[in-house]
Amino acid sequence: MNKPIRTLSVFCLLMFLALMANVTYLQYWRADSLNDDGRNRRAVDASFSQPRGAILVGREPIASSEPSDDRYEYQRTYSQPLAYAHVTGWYNYFNAQSGACSSCQRRVEQTQDDLLSGEDDRLFVTRLVDLLSNEESAGGNVALTLDPDAQRAAFDGLREVLGADGEGAVVALEPRTGKVLAMVSLPTFDPNRLASHDLSEVTAAGDELEDDPGQPLLNRAIQTTLPPGSTFKVVTAAAAIENGLYEEGDDVPGGPSFQLPQTTGDTGLIDNEGRDCGADRIPFAQAMENSCNTTFARMAIEVGADRMREQAEAFGFNQQYFEDLLPQASARFPEEMNDPQTGQSGIGQFDVAATPLQMAMVVAGIANGGTVMKPYLVDEVQSPEFEQIDQTDPEALSEAISSSTASQLTDLLVSTVDNGTASPAQIPGVQVAGKTGTAQSGNPDLPPYAWFVSFAPADDPEVAVAVMIQKAPGVDRGEIAGGLLGGPIAKAIMEAVIKK
Template sequence: MNAPLRRVGVVVMVLFGLLFANLNWIQAYKADEYRNSDYNGRVQVAEYERRRGNIEAGGTAFATSKETDGKLKYQRTYPGGAKYAHVLGYKPVNLADTGIERTENDFLAGTSDALIASRIKDMLTGDETGGGNVLLTLSKRAQDTAYDQLRNNRNGVKKGAAIAIDPRTGAVQALVSMPSFDPNPLASHDTGAASAAYNKLEADPDRPLTNRALAETLPPGSTFKIVVAAAALENGVTKETQIPAGASWTPPTSGTPIRNAAASICPESQVTLMDAVTESCNTGFAQLGVRLGADKLKEKARQFGFEQDDLTVGQLNADGSSVAPSRTGAMQAPGGETDPAALAQSSIGQRDVKMTPLQGALIAAAVANDGKQMRPYLVKQLLGPDRTSNYYNADPRELRRPVSSQVASDLRDMMVSVVENGTGRSANFDGYTVGGKTGTAQSGPDTRDHGWFIGFALDRNGTPVSAVCVLLEEAGSGGSAEAARIAGRIMQAAVVDSGSR
């Protein structure tokens, strides 16, 4: 054999060797990936041959499957429409799953290892194998109230969020982001129509697909004063301690004075900490924050949950990832030293302080729950396809203890005073003790202020039954009062509908 033929033979052998190696790579290492790919048509047909389990709250199903006469046997439907979209997510044919549909996909689809006995039984009996059912902690009444009140708010706001939790357990009672979206078109078996619906939502400048309750970080305004008050109480200040106040105060490194929202708010040279919280005294808290120092404020905020990236509550987030962390900002001058002006502005929830609505609810919940902050969760129970087998029950877990029981008690007294005597009166409702803190935050030179409210409700025995945060973006004048009113309605609905938590 001449040299050219030998070379051709070697090349052919090398090519066959590479082909053999690639075949083994695909069979040994890539088989599962290709088998389970969303683009594998046979996998899609097989997945839709099985009835997917329900997602329910309070005895009502908000994600169900109906039989069709098409190539894909079952169609995913969402009877609750936009009211539950940011909790449930959606299950599309060719797009990525989101929300509970994603985080509990294997159980809902019936492919979870936990359901193997159910699959074997159905195989022996010839019954149709179905997916498992996911029961959520949501209060239907509170969720509906949060959605309706946000959509019909009195300030005409189009963007905002609300989240309510049970302070004792962390169970989420309501979670709404505005604007929302109807997940039904996204689950259409017409993949072209589903993609068009998704692209339209994705292009919307108001970002309806964003879960604002978990992923939107905005300046919290005066709600952050609860964190500053907690730091003060742990550093020698009491509810009755007199702190410097006044109609205006200019930090030593700034020519820009800090003023109160109205001339009638703490014009005196000194006020008690209780009155400073009740009236929402900017000048008092600006000076108090500078007196405490940046390190103490940042550490107290961290203990409440700021700067923490470990709050991974996949069931709460639309994409199954970690919740956006809240931040306090550096509070520093360009040279790295603490800037009193930046610290003063941060102490009233401005400058670089950014908070999610979830973080606001967790602050209120910790105050209500004697200083114990519970890990928030949405999935209460997992039931098998026959609904008689229980595969999971939620086990409430403590997340952190940002304050002592005594400090929490003092903060509760001050927050109750805000609702009874101060800026949060509209959050009150009969039969319960309500505490809270309003917040008005500047959003920019040419935009209206954000309106915030964080708060809690205690029953007649002093037991915390609900904690809430409501955000109305660019709400303008009266925005925090409207947020307080909505928060009160949500908490009232949650306690009335307590049987569904």
Template sequence: MNKPLRRVSAFCLALVLVLMVWATWIQGAKASDYREDPHNPRVNIAKYSAPLGNILVDGQPITGSAATSSSLTYKRTYKDGPLYAPVTGFSSQIFGSTQLESLYGDLLGGSDSRLQNPADTLLHERPKGGDVATTIDAKVQKAGYEALGDKTGAAIALDPATGRILGMVSTPSYDPGKFAGSSTADQKAWQSLTNDAGQPNLNRALRQPLPPGSTFKLVVAAAALENGLYSSVDQPTTSPDPYTLPNTRTQLTNESASAPCENATIRTALQYSCNTVFAKMAVDLGKDKVRAQAEKFGFNDATMDVPVRATKSVYPKDMDQAQTALSGIGQFDDQATPLQMAMVASAIANGGDLKAPQLVDKLTDGGGNTVQQNDPKTYRTAMSSRTAAQLRSAMETVVDKGTGSNAKIDGVTVGGKTGTAQHGVDNSGTPYAWFVSYADDGKGHQVAVAVMVEDGHAARNEVSGNGLAAPIAKAMMQAALS
């Protein structure tokens, strides 16, 4: 064979070898990637070829599957879709999936390896989809949803002893069943949802951080007690009224000129929500100590999974003393989700032991056998049991004699803290109303709740944590303890 032919032959052989290696790599190493690629139509065809497993509340399905006439044989259905949308997310034949529908898509669709048995493997059959049992209490969820009504906001309830999320509500909400299929009507429903200025598909309980206002004073109070700045909630503080912000001529005042805020104790300062006391307290502690305490509650944690990822709540780092003072009353650049503030109340209620919040109790296969059980876990020790007891006592005063009276429940011990956070340039927008609380029935049952109302359709001078948010918290606490 002459030299040119040998070169051509060698080149062709090399091409064949490259092709064989490429084909082997595609069919072997990359096969699972292509199988799971959402742009591969076979993925959706396989996923919707049989009924999906279900998401459960109180052991009952709040999802289902309905037969269609398309190549995607089944589509997802939802029971009480708007009520549970913040919990389930959505599963759409066209627009993908979110939240629990997305995180447990393999289990619900039957492709999770934990569902495989030898017979399925041998016959190359897809197992029946498994179920996701949530920690949600239907009574608590419904109470929060109905109490929020047409307000824009969110509410979340936790079991302090376990971290179980008993209710997670966000309004306005949406019906995920309206765009679960692939019809023209489904596409129009999706377009309407995404164009809605009210952002119904935003889970405000987990993913809407806003200034927490005076509810953040609980964090500052915990820092003061933990760091020995004050020995108890009944020791007088060093707090002028009004308080001039450090290195400025700006005077910080209190909501009520008649409130006994000058040199008030922490108990009295929480009862009357004295800005001057906690602004001065934050400066006396220093930003680093306040931030350390905030982070024990979960602030600045960008990996908060319940298992749905929650947006990070922020206590800022780079502040001067005047900014530190404002941060001490939940303003400046403080940002908190309702989940975060519920965690603050939960840690106080549970003696300082903060349990990791969790939305899923267990995962089961198609036959109801447990494949994963989620047991309670401690997130962090947020404070000493003594500090927690002191704060509970002061929060109970807030409800019994102070700004949180609308949260009272007969025969139940309730502690709370109101908050009204400034909104807009120079507080030009309607303020946000907050309420964080816990309730204890004295029989071993507790619940911690945080409520945030962005827009309660109330006149500006009528916006308050006690007026708008406390009744919502009360409804959820009553449902949890009923």
């Protein structure tokens, strides 16, 4: 072989090796990053055009992919959009590749995207079989913990009280596991509008929802923190019993009013708004039944700021614990409070703030004998053929209180439903434990917030509920109260669960 031919042969060999190296680099080392690049329109088109797994409540799909006659082949459809919008979220062309929604919130469509799209490693065998059989690859299914009857009761009850323009949320938990049985936030929205194949319509709908002053995209169940008001007295009572200051049969401080230490005048005056709280010492049950501010403000000061914070944090305050929907706002209990601030915190005011999920966890922990379970929404994940791949195991978050303290609190809360402010949650033939709450917004031009927490049956709890009413158009300011507005909603949810 003469030299020119040999040189050309070596050059061609080097070019071939370079080409092979580049193909290997692109197909193996950079495949994932190129596939995930939002500028890769072919990858987005392919992802958006394949059948996506279903989101299930019970055995019914609340989100599924239906065949479409346009270029994208499959249309994502939500069968009960308004009731489940804040749980499912939506899936459209704009988040098909990245899994991120336009509002920067991650709901089940996003947090479970790998599984629903079929990219999850647990579906490797399924993908391999599809490849070898030349079948179209499909995504896996996600089964949620939600109880459809409880979810419907929560949505219908909240909608009836608030109307279409009201603001509020409901969370129901299974105390012994932490399963989320219901989660509703109002106002709501239709995710079908955001899943349309008409991208101009999607953009217009997204802009409309983003600009809505009612913030319908906000999941108030986990993302809105408000003063919990008198529902927080349950935590104050837990701290007092747990630290040996009182027991359920003891007399506690009462009185029609109480001047906070180091204060003068109306700004530091705590009163009971006319409720029967005695003149000096009253039974603990009476204080809880009548939601006596004077009792629980004094009680919090006796417990002390540090121990109050420790008790609140044992129930989940100042923590992140919910992973199936993101982001989660942390319920807040302040540090380094003086006595007046501690007294205010004891009645759920000052700088105390909670989400409905957090207050549901408080009563669920009491219902579960003092053990707070980590809440979860995804029950199991399945193959495209609905075979179970993995299931969530219940996990204890903390031992918030002793079983003895939980038992005493249960008795006090049952008495509050039977004889006190929480009576709207009464269920014939069933013992219900509950507590009302009304919290000042801090703005004299805005009405107060109404809360209600409960669990039932008290002797063998199946469900714990928290109801938060942030804004109730059409309801007179003087009628905004946790028992009046939240009690019937909680009752309907509890009945939906325990009467099956």
